[in-house]
Amino acid sequence: MPDQELHLNRGTGNPPNPWVVHLQSRPLPWFYSPVKLRVWSLLLFLFLVGALWIKTQNLFLPNAGHYLALLSAFMVPLAFFNLRKTAIGHCMGLTVTALTGLGLAAYLINGHRLDGDLEKIISGASILALILLAAGFKMKKFLSPFKVFGTGRAWKHIHIYSGVIALLLLIFHINFRFPVGLFSNAMFYLFGSFIVVGFFGIYLQHVIPMKLADLEIEVVYEKIPQIIAELQERVQGLLKKPDESNVSPLLSSFCKQEVLPFFKGALPNIQYAFSVSSGLIDKLHKFDNCHQFLGEEEQQILDEIKKYYKYKQKLDVHASLQWLLRRWLWLHVFLACLVTVFVTHHLILILMY
Amino acid sequence: MPHKVTFQDINRSIEVPEGVSILEAAEEAGIDILSSCRKGQCGTCAIQKVQGEISVVEGVEVAPEMAKKGMVLSCASRPLTDLVCKTTFQEDEYPAKVTAIIDRTPDTKSFHLQMDTRDGHGFEPGQFLTVGPVIDGKKQFRCYSTSSSCFNKDYIEITIKRQKKGLVSNFFHDFVELGKTIHVKKPKGNFKLDLNATTNLLLIGSGSGITPLISMIRSLTEKKSSRKINLLYGNRSLDEIIFHKELLELEVANPNFQMEIFLSRPDSEWQGRKGRIDPKAIKDAVKACEGKLSLYTCGPGPVMEMAVESGKANGIPKNDCHMEAFAPPKEKLPDNCLPLERMKEIDILGGLSDKVLERLQPHIMIRKFRPREVIVREGDFGNSAFYILDGQVAVHKTSVDLIDQPKKKPRSAWERFKRLLRKNPRGNEFIAPHHFKVTHTSINTEGHICDHEGKTLVPFFIPENPRDLEGNPIPESKIISLPRGEIFGELAALFRYKRNATVTAGKDYCQTLELKIQALRILSTSNKEFGRFIEDRFRQRSLSRFLKDATLLKDCEFGLLEMITQKAKFHSFKPQQIILEEGDSNHEIYFILSGYVKLSQKFDSSELNFQTLKKGDFFGEFSLLSDGPSICSITAINNVQVVGLEKEIFNKIMEVETSREIIEQTVKERTHNRNELRTRMPSLSLLSFGIDHELVNGQSIMVINLDRCTRCDDCVKACADSHEGYPRFAREGKKIGNTLFPHSCMHCMDPLCMDGCPSGALHRSREHGEVLIDIDVCIGCTMCVTNCIYDNIVALPVAENVGSNGDVEFKKNPSNNKPILKSMKCDLCVETGDPACVRSCPQDAMKRLSFNDIFQTQI
Incomplete structure (x- = not known):
C-alpha cells in the first residue's frame, strides 16, 4: 500500500522546502535591506579609499591589475555572504567572474606579458567562446x-556571467583604453549596449513579475484580445435593456465617450511599469460623477460596467508589462545578431590580414 | 411474456419484455422519445396510445382530459397486451419570441419568451416550460423551469445554465438572439406551489436548481403573501450564484423572505456560510421556522434526497416535502450490460430491489476472457472487482514475468530528436494522424475492446509455463484456482490500493461480471450482507497488513494486532460529513483506510482548517487521552473509510512504548499547530485554498511562483517539445496571491479519471505510480475528461487532412460521424523521469510538489 504514493511525495515531518518558504514568505533581495546596503557600500568606499591612499602614498605603482584585483576581492565576500543561501546561481556566477578577474589581475600585476598580438588573439578567442557559450542558452531551449x-536556470546563469566575463575580457582586449577607428568604436559601443540591455532585462525580469503577481488576475498574453472582446460584448449587452429600449442619454453618452473606446482593444501604457493603478482613480472618479445623476436601475448598470472597467484595466496592465518583457528580449536578440555580424567581420579581417 | 409495441407514426415495432417500461424498450431499440424525469412526474415522455392495454406505475396519473386523448407516460407504462402507439403526444405548440436575454453568471442566462397568445403565459410557480428549438434541422425538445413570477403575463422567463455537452443549452447560449422565435409547449409539471395554501416554506436549492424556487419567491412577493419563506441556496463560488442580486433585492422587498447562501469554494472576502448544505443546516432552518412547514427542493439528486430525508427527519410531513423530478437522460448502458432479469439470477445481486439494480446497471458488465488471458495485473491500480460467472480463474501468488505483455521500450535519444524535428506545430489544436495509432474502437458484446471490424485488440496472455521475475518456473502450488461464484479485486478497488496478484483466466474460457467501484459502493450500502462480506474480507486479508504497515503499531505484539483485527469497527463517511465535532467526546481512535480528512477549529466567527490527514494517519487520540472533548473538528474531504478502535484497545496500544511516544508526539504537534493558528494565517489561508479546491488528492501539483515567473512560456514550449508538439498543460489555472496552480495533472493518490476508462488506456506506472494515458490505446470516450474534476485532461480531435489554408478536416468515427478524439494529460515526462517544464524554467519559478509540501509547510 505505501508505494501507491509517488516517489516524490513527502510527509509533514520533513523540513520545509526552501522553494516553498520563498514562495510564501516573499523575501526581498539582500540590497533592499538598508543595513546590508550601508555596510557593503561602506566596505566598497573603504576599498576605494584604500586604493587611492596606496596611489597617493607611492608605496608602489598600481596598474589596472591592482584595481581589478581589489574589485574582484570585494566581489567574492559580497556574493558569499549575501547570496549563498538565497541565490546560489548568482553567488557562483559572481565568484567565477571574480576569480577570472583575479586571474587577469595577477597577469597584469606580474608584468611578464605575452606578445601583444598573441595576447589579443587569446583574449579575442576567449570572448568569442564566451559569446558562443551564452548563445547556448537558446540552443538549450530548443533541446529542452x-x-x-x-x-534552464543553470543556463540562465551561464548566459549572464559568460556575458559579464566577456565584457571584462573585452576591456582587457582593448587594453583598458577606448578603441580607435570607426569600426572598432562601433563594435565596442554595440557590445556595451548589448550588455547594458542584458542587465536592464535582468532588472525587468526581477521587478515586473512581482507587479503582475500582485494583480488579482493572471492571463496568458495571447488571450488578452479575446478576453477584451468578451468584456466589450458584455458591456454592450448591459447598455441594452431587457425590453430592447436604450438606456438614458446621459449613461449612453458617458459610455460612448469614456467606456466603449476603452474596450476597443488592449491599451498598453508604459506608465503601468511605474504604477499598476496609473490613472485609474481619475477614470473611476468620472464614473462617480455620472453615478449621481442616474436612476437606481441605471446606477446598478453603471456599477456593473465599472467592475468590467477595472478588470479591463488589469488586462491592460498585463498587456503592457508582458509586452515589455517580450520586447526587451527582442531588442537583446537584435543587438546580439548585430554583435555577431561585427565579430564575424572582425574575425575575417584578422584572418585575412 | 414480451409484448409487441408498434409506433404507427414512424412505422417501427419493438418487443417490450415483461416488467420493462415502453420508454426503456424504445431507447434500447434506438427510438427517440423525449424524456426528462423518468418518474412519471414531468409528462415529457408522453406518447399517444391508439390501441391496447397498459399498466401504469402506482401513483402516476395524467389529467383526465389528456387521458381521454390517449396520452400515456411512456416511462411509467408497461404493456399488458400488444400496443399501437404514436411516439409523440400531439400537444399544441406556440411560437414564442425572445424579448430579452439577461446574463446571470458567466455560464447562465435568462431568456424572456413572449408568446402571441397571452393564455400561454399562465403557469403555477415551480412548473417547467418545454422549448423546442430547431437544431441541425431537427426539433430538439427540452424542459426548463420557469423563473419569473406567475403573475407576470407579459412573458415567461426561463434560465439556462450552459452544460458541457448540452446540445440545447449551448444552442441557447451561442445562437439564440433577441427577436428569435422558438416553439414552446404550455408550462406543466407537478412540482408546483399552491399559492392559496398557508404553510410557511423552506426552499432548498443548489446551483441552477434555484430557477423554480425564485419563481415561487417572486410570485409570493408579488402577491404580498404573509407566508414565511426560508431559502437555503448552495453554490460553489461567488460568481456562480445565479440571481444573487435579485435574491438580495427580494430579501429587502419581502420582509417574510430570508435566505442563507452556502459556498463550497468561497474566496477570502465571503462573509456568508461556507461549505455545503448539510442535514445540520436543514435542521437549524426547520427549527428557525415557525408553524406548519412545506419543503420544496430542486438541484442535484443527492442534494434533493438529503433535503427531503432531513426535512422528514425534522418533522415535515412526507406529503409536504416536494422534490423537483428532473433527472438527466438515462445513461446509455454498455452493450454488454445485463438486463434486470438476468441480474436477479446472480446470487450476489439476489434480493435487491429493482431500483437498486437499475442504479447498478450502468456500473456492471459482462467480461469474457480467453484461456490464460490476464484479467488483472499485479501492481496495477484498478477500480473494479470481478465476480466469476463461469469457468475458473488463476491467482498467481508470486510475481509473474509477463514476457508476452506488450511493453513500450523507452525511445532512444536519436528517436526523440527525430520526433522533435517532426513535431506538430499546432499540437494544441489537433492531433496529427501519424503520431498515434487511431482505430475506431469500441467494446463488443463479449467485453473485449475491438476495432471497427469487430477484431479484438490487445489482449495479453500469461505464458504457458509461467516464470517468476527471477526466471524460475512457478509451481502449480503457488497458483490458486478460484471457482465460479468467487469475487476478487474488490478490496483493491474499494480501498484504492494496487492489485497484489496477477489474475488470469483458467485453462478454459472464463466469464466474469465486472463490478465498477460505484457498483461496489452501492452494493455495500444497499446489501448489508455484502457490506459485512467486504468488511470480513478486509479484516481477513488486508487489515493485518495495513496495521503492520502503520507506524503507530509497528512494535505491537502479534496478539494485540490480532485483537485489533478482530475488534476493529468500520465506518464510512461522505464528502463534507463531520466525523468528530469540536467539543464532542469520542470513544474510539480512528485510522484512515482511504480518503482524506481535515482538522479545523473555530476561531472567532470562522472555522480555520489547520491540517489534513490521509490514508494511514490516525485521529481521535486527544479526546481519549484527556477523557475530555475533542479540541478540533474533523471532517471528511471526500469519501472516507476508517477503522475505529475502542478505548480498551487504545489503552493497550498506549502500553507499547514506541506507540505511546508516537501518540504523545502527535498530540504535541497537533496542539502546537492549533496554538499557533494566529501566527500562521498566510499558510493557513493557503491550506484552506488547497482543501476547498480539493487539491489534497495531488501528489505532484504544478505550482508557479508568480513573483519569479516572467511569463516566457518556456515551460509550455518545453512540454510541447517533449511530446511531439502537444503541450500537456496550460499556464492558466487557480491563483491565490503570488501562487498559480495551472491546469496540469496532479497524479492524484485516488485518481478519479481512472474510474470507468473502458479501454484501460489510463493506468498507473509500475515504477513510481504516475497516472498515464496510453494514447495509442485511448478510444476517445472522454470519460476521463469528464471525471477529472480539476479540468486537467483535454481531448483533442484527430486530423484527417490539413489544407494549405490551414483548415483542418477531422477524422470521423463512422459509427457516430463525430470526430475521433484522444485524451491527453501530463505524464510527468515519465520517459526521462524529470518533468521538462520544471527543468526548462530559467527563473526557478515552477515546481512539482505534493500537497503536504505546499500546503502543510508551517511558516
Whole structure:
C-alpha cells in the first residue's frame, strides 16, 4: 500500500522546502535591506579609499591589475555572504567572474606579458567562446526535452556571467583604453549596449513579475484580445435593456465617450511599469460623477460596467508589462545578431590580414 | 411474456419484455422519445396510445382530459397486451419570441419568451416550460423551469445554465438572439406551489436548481403573501450564484423572505456560510421556522434526497416535502450490460430491489476472457472487482514475468530528436494522424475492446509455463484456482490500493461480471450482507497488513494486532460529513483506510482548517487521552473509510512504548499547530485554498511562483517539445496571491479519471505510480475528461487532412460521424523521469510538489 504514493511525495515531518518558504514568505533581495546596503557600500568606499591612499602614498605603482584585483576581492565576500543561501546561481556566477578577474589581475600585476598580438588573439578567442557559450542558452531551449543538457536556470546563469566575463575580457582586449577607428568604436559601443540591455532585462525580469503577481488576475498574453472582446460584448449587452429600449442619454453618452473606446482593444501604457493603478482613480472618479445623476436601475448598470472597467484595466496592465518583457528580449536578440555580424567581420579581417 | 409495441407514426415495432417500461424498450431499440424525469412526474415522455392495454406505475396519473386523448407516460407504462402507439403526444405548440436575454453568471442566462397568445403565459410557480428549438434541422425538445413570477403575463422567463455537452443549452447560449422565435409547449409539471395554501416554506436549492424556487419567491412577493419563506441556496463560488442580486433585492422587498447562501469554494472576502448544505443546516432552518412547514427542493439528486430525508427527519410531513423530478437522460448502458432479469439470477445481486439494480446497471458488465488471458495485473491500480460467472480463474501468488505483455521500450535519444524535428506545430489544436495509432474502437458484446471490424485488440496472455521475475518456473502450488461464484479485486478497488496478484483466466474460457467501484459502493450500502462480506474480507486479508504497515503499531505484539483485527469497527463517511465535532467526546481512535480528512477549529466567527490527514494517519487520540472533548473538528474531504478502535484497545496500544511516544508526539504537534493558528494565517489561508479546491488528492501539483515567473512560456514550449508538439498543460489555472496552480495533472493518490476508462488506456506506472494515458490505446470516450474534476485532461480531435489554408478536416468515427478524439494529460515526462517544464524554467519559478509540501509547510 505505501508505494501507491509517488516517489516524490513527502510527509509533514520533513523540513520545509526552501522553494516553498520563498514562495510564501516573499523575501526581498539582500540590497533592499538598508543595513546590508550601508555596510557593503561602506566596505566598497573603504576599498576605494584604500586604493587611492596606496596611489597617493607611492608605496608602489598600481596598474589596472591592482584595481581589478581589489574589485574582484570585494566581489567574492559580497556574493558569499549575501547570496549563498538565497541565490546560489548568482553567488557562483559572481565568484567565477571574480576569480577570472583575479586571474587577469595577477597577469597584469606580474608584468611578464605575452606578445601583444598573441595576447589579443587569446583574449579575442576567449570572448568569442564566451559569446558562443551564452548563445547556448537558446540552443538549450530548443533541446529542452533532453535532460542531459541541464536546467534552464543553470543556463540562465551561464548566459549572464559568460556575458559579464566577456565584457571584462573585452576591456582587457582593448587594453583598458577606448578603441580607435570607426569600426572598432562601433563594435565596442554595440557590445556595451548589448550588455547594458542584458542587465536592464535582468532588472525587468526581477521587478515586473512581482507587479503582475500582485494583480488579482493572471492571463496568458495571447488571450488578452479575446478576453477584451468578451468584456466589450458584455458591456454592450448591459447598455441594452431587457425590453430592447436604450438606456438614458446621459449613461449612453458617458459610455460612448469614456467606456466603449476603452474596450476597443488592449491599451498598453508604459506608465503601468511605474504604477499598476496609473490613472485609474481619475477614470473611476468620472464614473462617480455620472453615478449621481442616474436612476437606481441605471446606477446598478453603471456599477456593473465599472467592475468590467477595472478588470479591463488589469488586462491592460498585463498587456503592457508582458509586452515589455517580450520586447526587451527582442531588442537583446537584435543587438546580439548585430554583435555577431561585427565579430564575424572582425574575425575575417584578422584572418585575412 | 414480451409484448409487441408498434409506433404507427414512424412505422417501427419493438418487443417490450415483461416488467420493462415502453420508454426503456424504445431507447434500447434506438427510438427517440423525449424524456426528462423518468418518474412519471414531468409528462415529457408522453406518447399517444391508439390501441391496447397498459399498466401504469402506482401513483402516476395524467389529467383526465389528456387521458381521454390517449396520452400515456411512456416511462411509467408497461404493456399488458400488444400496443399501437404514436411516439409523440400531439400537444399544441406556440411560437414564442425572445424579448430579452439577461446574463446571470458567466455560464447562465435568462431568456424572456413572449408568446402571441397571452393564455400561454399562465403557469403555477415551480412548473417547467418545454422549448423546442430547431437544431441541425431537427426539433430538439427540452424542459426548463420557469423563473419569473406567475403573475407576470407579459412573458415567461426561463434560465439556462450552459452544460458541457448540452446540445440545447449551448444552442441557447451561442445562437439564440433577441427577436428569435422558438416553439414552446404550455408550462406543466407537478412540482408546483399552491399559492392559496398557508404553510410557511423552506426552499432548498443548489446551483441552477434555484430557477423554480425564485419563481415561487417572486410570485409570493408579488402577491404580498404573509407566508414565511426560508431559502437555503448552495453554490460553489461567488460568481456562480445565479440571481444573487435579485435574491438580495427580494430579501429587502419581502420582509417574510430570508435566505442563507452556502459556498463550497468561497474566496477570502465571503462573509456568508461556507461549505455545503448539510442535514445540520436543514435542521437549524426547520427549527428557525415557525408553524406548519412545506419543503420544496430542486438541484442535484443527492442534494434533493438529503433535503427531503432531513426535512422528514425534522418533522415535515412526507406529503409536504416536494422534490423537483428532473433527472438527466438515462445513461446509455454498455452493450454488454445485463438486463434486470438476468441480474436477479446472480446470487450476489439476489434480493435487491429493482431500483437498486437499475442504479447498478450502468456500473456492471459482462467480461469474457480467453484461456490464460490476464484479467488483472499485479501492481496495477484498478477500480473494479470481478465476480466469476463461469469457468475458473488463476491467482498467481508470486510475481509473474509477463514476457508476452506488450511493453513500450523507452525511445532512444536519436528517436526523440527525430520526433522533435517532426513535431506538430499546432499540437494544441489537433492531433496529427501519424503520431498515434487511431482505430475506431469500441467494446463488443463479449467485453473485449475491438476495432471497427469487430477484431479484438490487445489482449495479453500469461505464458504457458509461467516464470517468476527471477526466471524460475512457478509451481502449480503457488497458483490458486478460484471457482465460479468467487469475487476478487474488490478490496483493491474499494480501498484504492494496487492489485497484489496477477489474475488470469483458467485453462478454459472464463466469464466474469465486472463490478465498477460505484457498483461496489452501492452494493455495500444497499446489501448489508455484502457490506459485512467486504468488511470480513478486509479484516481477513488486508487489515493485518495495513496495521503492520502503520507506524503507530509497528512494535505491537502479534496478539494485540490480532485483537485489533478482530475488534476493529468500520465506518464510512461522505464528502463534507463531520466525523468528530469540536467539543464532542469520542470513544474510539480512528485510522484512515482511504480518503482524506481535515482538522479545523473555530476561531472567532470562522472555522480555520489547520491540517489534513490521509490514508494511514490516525485521529481521535486527544479526546481519549484527556477523557475530555475533542479540541478540533474533523471532517471528511471526500469519501472516507476508517477503522475505529475502542478505548480498551487504545489503552493497550498506549502500553507499547514506541506507540505511546508516537501518540504523545502527535498530540504535541497537533496542539502546537492549533496554538499557533494566529501566527500562521498566510499558510493557513493557503491550506484552506488547497482543501476547498480539493487539491489534497495531488501528489505532484504544478505550482508557479508568480513573483519569479516572467511569463516566457518556456515551460509550455518545453512540454510541447517533449511530446511531439502537444503541450500537456496550460499556464492558466487557480491563483491565490503570488501562487498559480495551472491546469496540469496532479497524479492524484485516488485518481478519479481512472474510474470507468473502458479501454484501460489510463493506468498507473509500475515504477513510481504516475497516472498515464496510453494514447495509442485511448478510444476517445472522454470519460476521463469528464471525471477529472480539476479540468486537467483535454481531448483533442484527430486530423484527417490539413489544407494549405490551414483548415483542418477531422477524422470521423463512422459509427457516430463525430470526430475521433484522444485524451491527453501530463505524464510527468515519465520517459526521462524529470518533468521538462520544471527543468526548462530559467527563473526557478515552477515546481512539482505534493500537497503536504505546499500546503502543510508551517511558516
